[in-house]
Amino acid sequence: MNNRVHQGHFARKRFGQNFLHDDYIIESIVAAIQPKNGQALVEIGPGLAALTLPVARQVDHLTVIEIDRDLAARLATHPKLGDKLTIIQQDAMTINFDELAKQAGQPLRIFGNLPYNISTPLMFHLFSYYDAIADMHFMLQKEVVNRLVAAPNSKAYGRLSVMAQYYCQIIPVLEVPPTAFKPAPKVDSAVVRLAPHAMIPNPVKDIKVLGHITTQAFNQRRKTIRNSLGQLFTAEQFDSLNIDANLRAENLSVAQYCALANAYIPA
Ligand code: SAM
Numbered sequence: 001m002n003n004r005v006h007q008g009h010f011a012r013k014r015f016g017q018n019f020l021h022d023d024y025i026i027e028s029i030v031a032a033i034q035p036k037n038g039q040a041l042v043e044i045g046p047g048l049a050a051l052t053l054p055v056a057r058q059v060d061h062l063t064v065i066e067i068d069r070d071l072a073a074r075l076a077t078h079p080k081l082g083d084k085l086t087i088i089q090q091d092a093m094t095i096n097f098d099e100l101a102k103q104a105g106q107p108l109r110i111f112g113n114l115p116y117n118i119s120t121p122l123m124f125h126l127f128s129y130y131d132a133i134a135d136m137h138f139m140l141q142k143e144v145v146n147r148l149v150a151a152p153n154s155k156a157y158g159r160l161s162v163m164a165q166y167y168c169q170i171i172p173v174l175e176v177p178p179t180a181f182k183p184a185p186k187v188d189s190a191v192v193r194l195a196p197h198a199m200i201p202n203p204v205k206d207i208k209v210l211g212h213i214t215t216q217a218f219n220q221r222r223k224t225i226r227n228s229l230g231q232l233f234t235a236e237q238f239d240s241l242n243i244d245a246n247l248r249a250e251n252l253s254v255a256q257y258c259a260l261a262n263a264y265i266p267a
Contacts, residue, residue: 016115
């Protein structure tokens with residue numbers, strides 16, 4: 001059978017469709033999520049319901065966001081899901097998660113086997129709603145999970161690590177081989193749990209400034225920050241923050257990036 005056809009659906013590459021079909025992996029993901037009745041569960045990209053079905057077995061209601069019209073239609077008439085689902089046929093990147101949380105009357109528990117082509121921008125979109133979110137469980141490329149959890153002084157540590165750790169506590173849950181999906185992706189995958197901090201440990205005045213500084217620093221990660229951030233900060237500013245200007249982007253902690261963001265004075 002064509003490797004792109006699963007349960008009679010032709011996988012659409014543009015929507016990053018790789019469907020889970022390994023029961024052990026599916027059970028492990030649902031066990032990690034621990035869905036409970038009464039929680040505001042939201043799945044991004046339910047697809048053919050590989051995760052939706054076992055979650056729906058444990059709860060009375062969940063909301064799903066699916067961009068693919070055909071898949072959304074299949075879910076709407078799914079015999080086992082019935083009226084348990086609220087289906088939003090929309091691009092998750094355009095969803096206002098504050099609104100969803102307001103409607104639910106509680107912070108959201110979001111999960112999904114994310115389309116890899118948009119997983120990073122989608123996470124940034126979600127981070128901007130961090131106080132409407134209780135936690136998130138996502139299947140991602142393993143390399144992305146490595147970057148999310150990376151500590152300073154490692155190759156994987158970069159802009160994504162700083163921005164994600166600014167908002168969330170991040171815990172890798174499970175590694176998943178390509179054979180667990182149909183069609184099989186070319187890369188290894190992993191499931192990660194992201195829980196927004198109850199209190200942001202190092203709050204910045206303007207998140208855009210933190211974004212700008214980390215872009216500047218990591219785009220030139222081999223340079224010292226005296227060079228890469230020299231347009232933004234004086235030697236005295238580095239000194240007053242006790243940050244050695246001879247360090248490189250990967251040597252600075254999240255707290256140090258936040259301190260820089262708060263010391264930044266726009267020209
Ligand atoms: N959850 C299913 C599974 O595990 O087998 C499908 C996972 S598949 C990797 C990604 C799913 O996200 C697909 O159903 C795809 O149509 C959907 N999708 C892709 N882009 C999306 C977007 N921007 N917003 C919402 N859903 C999207």
